[in-house]
Amino acid sequence: MTTDASSSPDHSPAEPLVSRGFWQETWLRFRRRRLAMSALYFVCFLGLVALFSPCIAGTKPVVCQYKGNLYFPALGYWNRAWENPIFRKDRFRNRYPKNLAAKDPDSWAVWPLVYQDPYRRVRDDEWDGQPGNPTGADGRPNRHNWFGTDQSGVDVFAQMVHGTRIALLVGFVSMGIAAAIGVVVGALAGFLGGWVDVLLSRLIELVMCIPSLVLILSLIAIIEEVTIWHLMAVIGVTSWTGIARLTRAEFLKLKRMEFVTAAQALGASKFRIMFRHILRNALAPILVPITFGIAAAILVESGLSFLGFGAPPPNPSWGTLLNSGRVMIQQTWWLILFPGLAIFLTVLAYNLIGEGLQEATDPRLRKAEK
Amino acid sequence: MVSFLLRRIAIGLLTLLLITFVIFGLIRNMPGTPLTVDSAESDPSKSISPEDLKRLEKTYGLDKPWPQAYLVWVGNLCQLDLGRSFTHKQPVGNLIRERVGPTLLLTVTSLILAYLLSIPLGLWATVRGGTTGERSVSTALYMFYSLPSFVAALFLQILIAVRLGWLPLFGMKSDNYAQLSALGQTWDIFLHALMPIFCFTYGGLAYYTRFIKSNMEEVIRQDYIRTARAKGVAPYRIVVHHAFRNTLIPLVTMIGLTLPSLLSGAVILEQVFSWPGMGTLFFESIGRRDYPTIMGLTLIFSSLTLLGQLLADVLYAVVDPRVTYS
Numbered sequence: 001m002t003t004d005a006s007s008s009p010d011h012s013p014a015e016p017l018v019s020r021g022f023w024q025e026t027w028l029r030f031r032r033r034r035l036a037m038s039a040l041y042f043v044c045f046l047g048l049v050a051l052f053s054p055c056i057a058g059t060k061p062v063v064c065q066y067k068g069n070l071y072f073p074a075l076g077y078w079n080r081a082w083e084n085p086i087f088r089k090d091r092f093r094n095r096y097p098k099n100l101a102a103k104d105p106d107s108w109a110v111w112p113l114v115y116q117d118p119y120r121r122v123r124d125d126e127w128d129g130q131p132g133n134p135t136g137a138d139g140r141p142n143r144h145n146w147f148g149t150d151q152s153g154v155d156v157f158a159q160m161v162h163g164t165r166i167a168l169l170v171g172f173v174s175m176g177i178a179a180a181i182g183v184v185v186g187a188l189a190g191f192l193g194g195w196v197d198v199l200l201s202r203l204i205e206l207v208m209c210i211p212s213l214v215l216i217l218s219l220i221a222i223i224e225e226v227t228i229w230h231l232m233a234v235i236g237v238t239s240w241t242g243i244a245r246l247t248r249a250e251f252l253k254l255k256r257m258e259f260v261t262a263a264q265a266l267g268a269s270k271f272r273i274m275f276r277h278i279l280r281n282a283l284a285p286i287l288v289p290i291t292f293g294i295a296a297a298i299l300v301e302s303g304l305s306f307l308g309f310g311a312p313p314p315n316p317s318w319g320t321l322l323n324s325g326r327v328m329i330q331q332t333w334w335l336i337l338f339p340g341l342a343i344f345l346t347v348l349a350y351n352l353i354g355e356g357l358q359e360a361t362d363p364r365l366r367k368a369e370k
Numbered sequence: 371m372v373s374f375l376l377r378r379i380a381i382g383l384l385t386l387l388l389i390t391f392v393i394f395g396l397i398r399n400m401p402g403t404p405l406t407v408d409s410a411e412s413d414p415s416k417s418i419s420p421e422d423l424k425r426l427e428k429t430y431g432l433d434k435p436w437p438q439a440y441l442v443w444v445g446n447l448c449q450l451d452l453g454r455s456f457t458h459k460q461p462v463g464n465l466i467r468e469r470v471g472p473t474l475l476l477t478v479t480s481l482i483l484a485y486l487l488s489i490p491l492g493l494w495a496t497v498r499g500g501t502t503g504e505r506s507v508s509t510a511l512y513m514f515y516s517l518p519s520f521v522a523a524l525f526l527q528i529l530i531a532v533r534l535g536w537l538p539l540f541g542m543k544s545d546n547y548a549q550l551s552a553l554g555q556t557w558d559i560f561l562h563a564l565m566p567i568f569c570f571t572y573g574g575l576a577y578y579t580r581f582i583k584s585n586m587e588e589v590i591r592q593d594y595i596r597t598a599r600a601k602g603v604a605p606y607r608i609v610v611h612h613a614f615r616n617t618l619i620p621l622v623t624m625i626g627l628t629l630p631s632l633l634s635g636a637v638i639l640e641q642v643f644s645w646p647g648m649g650t651l652f653f654e655s656i657g658r659r660d661y662p663t664i665m666g667l668t669l670i671f672s673s674l675t676l677l678g679q680l681l682a683d684v685l686y687a688v689v690d691p692r693v694t695y696s
Contacts, residue, residue: 348516
C-alpha cells in the first residue's frame with residue numbers, strides 16, 4: 001500500500017515528525033464507524049465470556065480452600081487434567097458444595113455466578129434452596145434456569161456460556177488454517193507464476209467447484225469419532241479458496257512494484273521477498289475475507305452441529321442446542337430462540353467488523369472521503 | 371464463441387471427473403459399508419454372516435479397490451447408468467428424477483424472486499440514498515444477510531407454524547393430499563412451500579440489493595451520468611437506462627456464483643423442513659453409506675455448479691457488447 005514507508009522494519013519509533021503508519025491510519029478510520037466499533041466491543045465481550053465461562057456458570061468452585069490448600073477446580077472445565085486429582089481421590093463426584101462442607105468443615109469456596117453445569121443435570125439436593133432441573137417441556141425459563149433446560153435437564157444458559165468458547169475457537173482456528181493454506185497457495189501462484197501458477201489456479205478452481213457442503217459432509221463422515229477439533233480442521237481445509245484467489249491477485253499486482261525490485265537487487269531470497277516484503281503490504285486486503293470467513297466458519301459449525309454432524313453430546317455447541325430444540329419444536333421454543341439469537345448476533349458482529357475493515361482499508365473509498 | 375464454448379465444456383468435463391474421483395475416494399473410505407451400517411442399525415443379532423457378506427460385496431462390486439470401482443462407475447455413467455441405490459432398491463436415476471422437482475421448485479423460485487425483488491429495491495435505495503426510509507431498509511437487509519437461514523427457518527417454524535398455526539410445520543404435502551382436487555393440491559404445495567421459499571430467498575435478496583446499491587453508487591458518479599443530467603434526461607430514465615445497464619454486468623455473473631451456495635443451502639434447509647428434495651436425499655445417503663446415490667447427487671450438484679459458471683460467462687458476453695470470446 002502507499003503509506004507503508006513508515007512501517008518498514010528499519011524505522012525507529014522515536015523519530016519525530018513521522019506520518020501515521022498504515023495500521024494506525026486504518027484503526028483511526030475504523031474507529032469512526034460506530035457500528036463496526038460496537039461489533040468489535042461485542043466480540044470482545046464474547047471473548048471475555050468465553051475466557052471466564054467457568055466463573056459465570058458451573059458447579060465447580062472458582063477458588064476453594066480444602067484441607068489447608070488452595071485449589072482451582074473450575075479449571076477442570078478448560079481441561080480435565082487441570083482439576084486437582086485430590087477431588088477424585090476423595091470421591092467428590094462433581095458434587096462440590098455438600099462434599100466440601102462434609103469432608104472439611106473449615107473449607108471455604110468462591111462459587112461461579114450461576115450454579116449450573118453445561119454437561120449434566122443439576123439434582124435436587126446439590127445447592128441449598130435450588131431445586132433440581134426440570135426436564136423436557138417443563139424446562140421453560142425460570143428463576144434458576146434463565147434460558148430454560150433441555151430434554152435431559154441440562155441448563156441452557158450454562159451450555160450457551162460454555163458454548164461461546166467453542167464458537168470463538170471455531171472461528172479463529174478454522175480461519176487460521178484456511179488463511180495459512182490460502183496465503184501460501186496464493187503467494188506461490190502469484191509470485192512464481194508460470195506452470196506453478198497454472199497448476200495452483202486449477203487447484204483453486206477445482207476446490208471452488210466442489211459444492212462445499214458435499215465435501216465437508218464427506219470429509220466428516222470419514223472420521224470415526226468426530227470432535228470439535230476435527231470440525232475446525234475440515235472447515236479450514238475447505239474454505240481457503242477465496243483467500244487464495246485474493247492473495248494471488250495482490251501478489252500479481254505487488255510483485256511489479258519498485259520495492260520488490262529493490263529487495264531483489266539487495267539479494268533477498270524469494271521466500272523472504274514473498275513473506276516479508278510483499279505479504280506485509282498485501283495483508284490489509286487479505287484480512288477482510290478472513291474476517292468474513294470467521295463469520296462463515298461459525299455459521300458452518302453451528303449448521304453441522306445442528307444437522308447432527310458435529311461432536312456428539314455432551315458438547316455445549318450452540319448448534320447442538322438448536323438440534324435438540326428441533327426435536328420438540330412444538331414445546332421447547334427456548335432451546336431455539338436463545339442459541340439462534342447468539343449465532344445471529346455473533347455472525348452479524350463479524351460481518352460488521354469485516355465491513356468496517358473493508359471500508360477502512362480500501363483506497364478507493366478513502367479518496368471519496370476527501 | 372463456439373470454440374470458447376467447446377473449450378469450456380471440455381475443461382468442465384475434466385473438472386467433473388476430478389471432483390467425482392475425489393468424492394468417490396472419500397466416501398469409499400468412510401467407516402462402514404452400506405451392507406454393515408444397515409444391518410447393525412436395525413438389529414445387532416441380524417448381522418450378516420461373513421460368507422454372505424462376501425457374496426453381497428461381490429454382487430455390489432464392493433470387493434474391488436476403489437480406484438477400480440471408480441472406473442466401473444465412470445464406465446456405467448457413459449452408458450447413462452448411475453447404478454442402483456442400496457437403501458431405496460431402485461435405480462439412482464429414477465430416485466434423483468423424483469427428488470429434483472421439489473428442490474428446483476424451491477431454488478429456482480427463490481432465485482427468480484430474489485432477482486425480481488432486489489433490482490427495484492436496489493434502485494430505490496440508490497435514488498433515496500440517505501433518507502430515513504432507505505437507512506432503515508438497508509439496515510434491516512443487512513441484519514437479514516447475517517441471519518443464518520436455518521436459524522430463520524426455526525424461528526419461522528415456531529412463530530408461524532407452532533404459535534399461530536397459519537402454515538404447516540414441515541413436509542411438502544398434507545396427509546390428505548391424494549383426495550384433494552387439482553387446484554387443492556397446488557394450493558397445498560404452495561402453503562407448504564411458503565416458509566422454505568422465504569428462507570431460501572431473503573439472504574440472496576439482501577445480498578443482491580446491497581450489491582446493486584454499491585455498484586450503482588459508483589456508476590452514478592461517472593461523467594456520462596452528469597452529461598445525461600445536464601442535457602435534461604428524466605431522472606427515472608437516467609437511473610434505469612444509463613446507470614442500471616452498467617451495473618447489470620456484475621449482477622449477471624452473480625447468478626453463476628450463487629448457484630453452489632444455493633445448493634449447499636438446500637441440504638440444510640430441506641432437512642429443517644423435511645422437504646423431499648435432493649438435499650434430504652443426500653443427507654440420508656451419507657448416513658446410510660449409499661454410495662451410488664451419493665455419487666449421483668454429487669454429480670448433479672457439481673454439474674449444476676459448473677453449468678452456472680458457464681452460464682455466467684456466456685451471459686457476460688450477451689449483456690456486455692465489449693466482451694467477446696472469439
